[in-house]
Amino acid sequence: MPGTLTNMLKRYNKKLYTIIVILLVLSVGLTIYTFLQPATTTVQVNDNTSLIETGYDYKAEIIPNILYPNGGTVDAGKTIFKKITTAIPFSLKSTIHSKRQVTAKGTHEVQLIIKAGDVWERSFQLEPKRRFEQSGTEISVINDPYKIDLAQVEAFISQVEQETGITPDQYTLEVLPDIQGTIKYSGVEKPFQVQDRLIFQYSMEEIPLASEKGFTSMVSFTSSQVMTKKIEAFGVQLPLRFVRISSALLSIFLLVTSIYMIKRLKIDVLSTETLEIEIINKRYASRIIPVSQKINIAQKSIFSLDSFKSIIKISDEKELPIFFNKDHKEESAVFFIVDGDYLYTYETPKTNNSDMKKITGSDKAYARG
Structure with missing residues (x-):
């Protein structure tokens, strides 16, 4: 007992x-475990984002031919026929899209660069340097038409070949927009640069597109915030x-x-x-x-x-x-x-x-x- x-x-x-x-x-x-963990954590919060979009739209100015009896300006595909094309007109549009209002300022210019492989290159100004300063959520930096005169390009290449005696296998035509400036939001100013090129290969018979026609880049404005760290238990954060x-x-x-x-x-x-x-x-x-x-x-x-x-x-x-x-x-x-x-x-x-x-x-x- x-x-x-x-x-x-x-x-x-x-x-x-x-x-x-x-x-x-x-x-x-x-x-x-909890005492070994920091009570707070610092996180980066995205306060605003500015998206810079640059796009090209090009056509072909052609002489009357069996394919296009009336000639004129026509929509061009990825390949332009050199013998019937006299110029390549194109439009360049570069816009800043922002969630909240920003101020953008800087300069922009547009150049045409002729490259002979790694042998030589020469730039021609299609637009002189200009200044800009705008505020808003949709800022148009460039929205203008331009033209590549193929007769002038051909004349320049021929003269270089005659004077140097060098005939490279391939040339390229590059449209270079040089946009440099800053975007300001809530007292913070950040620099940006756009050099998205439209590139064509230039040969004896055709001029095919060798690049994309649309480009995007981003400028983000972030801030640091101190957050209280939490632990999740049974689906509840404490x-x-x-x-x-x-x-x-x-x-x-x-x-x-x-x-x-x-x-x-x-x-x-x-x-x-x-x-x-x-x-x-x-x-x-x-x-x-x-x-x-x-x-x-x-x-x-x-x-x-x-x-x-x-x-x-x-x-x-x-x-x-x-x-x-x-x-x-x-x-x-x-x-x-x-x-x-x-x-x-x-x-x-x-x-x-x-x-x-x-x-x-x-x-x-x-x-x-």
Whole structure:
């Protein structure tokens, strides 16, 4: 009976204590993790974006021929036939699109560059340098028509070949818009440059397009913002500071609880022994005779039994009374049967009263029901 009570109490407290220790370890781990993490983080926020789009649209001025009897200006595909084409008119449009109003200023000019492979190159101005300054969300930097005069190009190339005696395998015609300036937003000014080229290969029979016709670039305005770092748990985002404080307080609470349980477990074990005496006396009151003094054990053969059930069994078999003597000093009790020269005893485990006082803070032991 006492062993059963003690074991049940130990098992129950051991399970509860194990759960608390596991929670304590997890809580301490979370606390350490949160304290190692910065409470805030700096992120770059995109306040405004300016998109610079540059596009070309070109045609071909041709002489009357079997394909185009009337000649004139026609839409050109990716390949222009050199023998029937006199010029390449094109339009150049460069626009700044912005989510919020900005101010753009700078200069722009347009050049035609004739290249003879890696041998030589020469630039011709199609538009002189001009200044611009505009504000808004849609700023047109360039939106003008231009023309490549193929007769002048052919005349220049022929003269260079005659004077140098060098005839490269291939030439290229490059339209170069040089746009340089700044975009200003909310007191911040950022530079930009556009040099997106329209390129044609120039050979004896055809002039094919060798580049894209549309280009984009971007200027972003960002700012730094300090954000409170958060931790996601079960689909909910919690501020790191809140998790840090909560886990620290929980760790302290669990630590105090575990210490209290260790002390409580010691008290419960001691109290269980006292409880055993009370249960036996209450259950078998009619069969137990209390005595104030222990029996004189001289000249008697003593049989020490390991449980009270053995005392009951012997009492039933021999039809003898059970005597009871309690040692208040040591908080232990002796149940015994006298059978002539034989003495059958069962003594409950002794409880050291000084240990009880150390744990409970008093001399009084107690039993917990």
